[in-house]
Amino acid sequence: MAIQWFPGHMAKARRQVTEKIKLIDVVIELVDARVPQSSRNPIVDEITAGKPRLIVLNKADMADPAVTDAWLKAFKRDDVEVVAVDSKHSKGLKQLMTGAEKLMKDKHDRMREKGRNPGPIRALIIGIPNVGKSTLINRLAGRNIAITGDRPGVTKRQQWIKMKGGEMELLDTPGILWPKFEDQLVGYRLAATGAIKDEILNLDDIALYTARELRTRYPEQLKDRFKLEELPEDAVELLELIGKKRGLISGGYVDFEKASELLLNELRHEKIGRISLETPADHELA
Numbered sequence: 048m049a050i051q052w053f054p055g056h057m058a059k060a061r062r063q064v065t066e067k068i069k070l071i072d073v074v075i076e077l078v079d080a081r082v083p084q085s086s087r088n089p090i091v092d093e094i095t096a097g098k099p100r101l102i103v104l105n106k107a108d109m110a111d112p113a114v115t116d117a118w119l120k121a122f123k124r125d126d127v128e129v130v131a132v133d134s135k136h137s138k139g140l141k142q143l144m145t146g147a148e149k150l151m152k153d154k155h156d157r158m159r160e161k162g163r164n165p166g167p168i169r170a171l172i173i174g175i176p177n178v179g180k181s182t183l184i185n186r187l188a189g190r191n192i193a194i195t196g197d198r199p200g201v202t203k204r205q206q207w208i209k210m211k212g213g214e215m216e217l218l219d220t221p222g223i224l225w226p227k228f229e230d231q232l233v234g235y236r237l238a239a240t241g242a243i244k245d246e247i248l249n250l251d252d253i254a255l256y257t258a259r260e261l262r263t264r265y266p267e268q269l270k271d272r273f274k275l276e277e278l279p280e281d282a283v284e285l286l287e288l289i290g291k292k293r294g295l296i297s298g299g300y301v302d303f304e305k306a307s308e309l310l311l312n313e314l315r316h317e318k319i320g321r322i323s324l325e326t327p328a329d330h331e332l333a
């Protein structure tokens with residue numbers, strides 16, 4: 048979903064999410080397991096204050112499992128449960144339900160003591176575009192639901208979607224938040240994983256950032272994929288070498304744009320392996 052965020056849109060999105068949060072028991076905050084901190088939105092803490100939160104590291108199938116484990120621990124708090132999920136292949140959904148039940152346990156126990164039936168957990172999925180909100184809702188519901196964002200001028204009654212098994216109900220329109228572009232590194236991480244469109248940042252810059260990161264974090268996977276014996280220190284040379292290896296030559300020179308596209312495509316389609324582009328230690332959260 049391509050959304051251009053302007054200050055007016057941000058204010059509106061914040062208002063819409065705040066309104067929905069009043070209706071629910073648990074906030075399900077979806078982040079990209081490959082870039083869990085960069086795919087969060089800075090206002091989430093503020094607008095969800097007081098509600099128990101389940102942080103879902105989605106697309107865990109594409110992320111480095113060891114790094115995902117570190118994030119599971121780093122985000123854990125008393126009122127925050129954290130789970131890793133692969134929505135596309137319906138993996139981790141049981142843990143997600145268990146996480147939501149854990150968050151509600153005390154409240155539900157108190158209700159039962161008073162002879163009241165707590166009923167299903169009411170939840171709202173929130174997250175930046177492309178993080179997998181629609182996919183997760185469909186998987187939890189066990190059927191395909193046409194999920195639309197909030198449209199300007201259209202006031203629509205909120206609908207609850209019953210989950211398979213009936214233990215949870217989700218609001219049918221997820222809360223869409225804007226990514227935080229202020230920090231350039233955050234922008235590169237989101238662009239490298241395909242969360243934001245390539246046109247927003249310069250393609251060469253995204254590819255150079257990616258080459259540098261892969262060289263530092265996953266040198267062996269990079270060597271394997273592109274059959275490189277050594278990895279040049281310089282990111283431009285590295286990208287040129289990758290282009291050369293794949294025969295992306297035009298007029299006697301490496302076609303830098305094609306080499307950039309190739310590297311990003313291979314990363315986004317998991318050809319280089321399971322990659323995470325940030326760790327809790329990068330954010331002093333470890």
Ligand code: G4P
Binds near residue numbers: 106108136175176178
């Ligand atoms: P959104 O509602 O938050 O905007 O995201 P959406 O569900 O539309 O998902 C965006 C893309 O991410 C989709 O790919 C979707 O298949 C993919 N995706 C979502 N969850 C996961 C996951 O856990 N693992 C993996 N590997 N991919 C996931 P797409 O290329 O846009 O569509 P499609 O080719 O899958 O149809």
